[in-house]
Amino acid sequence: MTTINDVARAAGVSPATVSRVFNGGRVTAERAERVRKTAAELGFSPNRVARSLRMQRASVIGLIIPDIENPFFTSLARGVEDAAQQTNLSVVLCNTDEDVDKERRYLEIAAAEQMAGVIVAAASRNRTDLSVLEGRGMPVVAVDRRPRGASVDAVMVDNQHGGEEATAHLLRSGYRRIACIAGPEGASTSDDRLAGYRAVMRDHLRETDGGALPPEYVRHADFRVEGGRSAMRDLLALPAPPDAVFVANNLMTVGALQALREAGTEPPRTGVLSFGDVPWASLVRPPLSTVQLPSYDLGWTAAGLLQERIAGTERPLQTVVLRTALQVRESTSGPGAQGGAARD
Amino acid sequence: MTTINDVARAAGVSPATVSRVFNGGRVTAERAERVRKTAAELGFSPNRVARSLRMQRASVIGLIIPDIENPFFTSLARGVEDAAQQTNLSVVLCNTDEDVDKERRYLEIAAAEQMAGVIVAAASRNRTDLSVLEGRGMPVVAVDRRPRGASVDAVMVDNQHGGEEATAHLLRSGYRRIACIAGPEGASTSDDRLAGYRAVMRDHLRETDGGALPPEYVRHADFRVEGGRSAMRDLLALPAPPDAVFVANNLMTVGALQALREAGTEPPRTGVLSFGDVPWASLVRPPLSTVQLPSYDLGWTAAGLLQERIAGTERPLQTVVLRTALQVRESTSGPGAQGGAARD
DNA sequence: CGTTCGCGTGAAATGGATTTCAAGGGATTT
DNA sequence: AAATCCCTTGAAATCCATTTCACGCGAACG
DSSP states (O other): OOOHHHHHHHHTSOHHHHHHHHHTOOOOHHHHHHHHHHHHHHTOOOOHHHHHHHHTOOSEEEEEESOTTSHHHHHHHHHHHHHHHTTTOEEEEEEOTTOHHHHHHHHHHHHHTTOSEEEEOOSOTTTOOTHHHHHTTOOEEEESSOOTTOOOEEEEEOHHHHHHHHHHHHHHTTOOSEEEEEOOTTOHHHHHHHHHHHHHHHHHHHHTTOOOOOGGGEEEOOSSHHHHHHHHHHHHTSSSOOSEEEESSHHHHHHHHHHHHHHTOOTTTSEEEEESOOTTGGGSSSOOEEEEOOHHHHHHHHHHHHHHHHHTOOOOOOEEEEOOEEEOOOSSOSHHHHHHHHHO | OOOHHHHHHHHTSOHHHHHHHHHTOOOOHHHHHHHHHHHHHHTOOOOHHHHHHHHTOOSEEEEEESOTTSHHHHHHHHHHHHHHHTTTOEEEEEEOTTOHHHHHHHHHHHHHTTOSEEEEOOSOTTTOOTHHHHHTTOOEEEESSOOTTOOOEEEEEOHHHHHHHHHHHHHHTTOOSEEEEEOOTTOHHHHHHHHHHHHHHHHHHHHTTOOOOOGGGEEEOOSSHHHHHHHHHHHHTSSSOOSEEEESSHHHHHHHHHHHHHHTOOTTTSEEEEESOOTTGGGSSSOOOEEEOOHHHHHHHHHHHHHHHHHTOOOOOOEEEEOOEEEOOOSSOSHHHHHHHHHO
16 A cells, blocks of 8 residues: 555655645645645555544544434435535444444444544433543534433424324314324433324314313334334224324334224225325325425434534534424325215 | 553553453463453543554445445345444445445545455446455455456345246236336346346246247336336336236336336236335235345345455355245235226 | 745654564473 | 573554644845
8 A cells, every 4th residue: 555655755755745735734836746646646545544543533424323224214314424425524324223232332433433423313312321422522413312411412303393283184184083103102202293292182172172182092102113003903992993193103104004904994094194204105005194304404414513513613502403394195185085985 | 532551551561461451462360350450440442543553454344335225235234234243343334326436435435444344235337346445455245236347255146046936926826928127238136137037938938839028028227216117107008018017126116016006907916026125015005925135144144255354264256146035925816816806 | 134934844753552572580391 | 400482571663644843945024
């Protein structure tokens, strides 16, 4: 491998000068040209490891996500990548598999590799511990979930608003007995969505004198396919089953749809509104309305904040909240569309 | 940050001894214990950057894939990751977006970061150039596609066999006019699958005196959703449209299904067999049979080969070919199942 | 004309771990 | 008792780019 010294010798200058040529130091034009030419001839590219060691910082940022197979996170990753490319930072992706231990290992690696910064979608709000990084003063941005007690910039989704939007849409479509399959209790991503659902339902019931929200209409599951499926089964087994359901994440929606199919009451007979885009939603028949998460923008924005920090800005900690967007996909929506026909 | 020197001073030994304690050198038990204790107290962990610089090799392997949003590659990534974890190598993922330039940048980064090795699913068989890595003697394993002219270990899928299996299954299910939506001409992953299709169809037609395979039954598309959709539309517009189609990758299958839905001839009226698992296939109604790609094992095997190379084995270059597995998912399969009923 | 300022330059220090080499000490062999 | 050997240990070299510091030269200024 050709080093900076080889280039220096060949060009008849000192290594310092070569370094300056590549890093914007002051060098006379004539020399700079000579160095560049020699470097090109020798196929020199600076050794990033040596540079990182000296600079105490690598030109790599870490992106730590809990589930690489969830399209939400891959789309987020694309956002980060595209934003990072603008400053010549490269992104390395680490998949924690929702495992706090695995996550800790990756956080340690990020620290030990002296990455320029880390964007982390925490595996757990309680148990994820960012102190390894904070202790070293490493720039960190949390996305989607902000670990408790962490003093970091964050980019979040307006989950409550999304929950409201989703529930309101189901009401508008004519459904009335609307249930909710929420995520794990205590997870803020789930609690906020649920709060949005509750708020809209409460208002609606008050206006229509509809009584109270049946407590059994709220189920907690684990954000996974299986959990959504069994929660939906439970709901369908109720004496007064719901005519629609707001599902708090995409994977559980897949499960809920499976349960509905088994029971033969698929949408639009039973309304389904998913929080988060269901992968390949176009394949689902009929098409499903969803609350779209701004996953790409989440990543893009987080990368932006991180780069500001890396550049050394001193602005106070910042939390950016991005809104969801309702995507209506039903051609003929509402319980009447098929339900009515079935009654004939 | 506490360094190896801090530990050495605190423990009253030389840095060399501390290094030996952590890297399996010979140190008397009593001293080793003291060093370990001091290191723990000081919270010392070796600086990976410095280590990489000295060792001329990082403890990281690069995994370069063309599309992080394709479940095939994410599953492959999981395989690599799980295998790598066993030797304390960490995996960094780079997404090339099927873009040869972006890929080249990542290859250069891998070289400059002195990664221990690279697993690459090439963006292009012709234009991907691994010489940056080969020049430095860096261990490389190709997965899924082997770039032309590269002297590297490889792990491939038995694409021809998969194509045969798929086509034979459609025949067994009772379909006769079977078309094929292949990938881009020249891509080996596509050509081999197509070859499998052709071989089985030729045999079948010969046996049944069915004449020649209509050339218009073979369409080439781009391995993407849109391509699959328009290819399927073209097929349906033929004077004698096929009654089944073998689609050469998962994304095009999604497109083909969309086109079939538009035309109202969804499976099983028109048979569909996808090469590669269709994501969330359980949502598709009715369930789809697929040729399962051993994506996870592809990754796992590649990581194994890579680790052998990293360890310095001298065995000759090796290509491992993994077989596909037909996954039958139809409950009532074949054109008669619904087609017959419709005729009544 | 002498001083100051600014700029370009190279020598050398720096970052932190690994590894070679030589030396020292204890045990074993002759 | 002397010679040999093996094992442990630390000093110092090494990996390579960046950056500080000091020097020297030419221009500008008093």
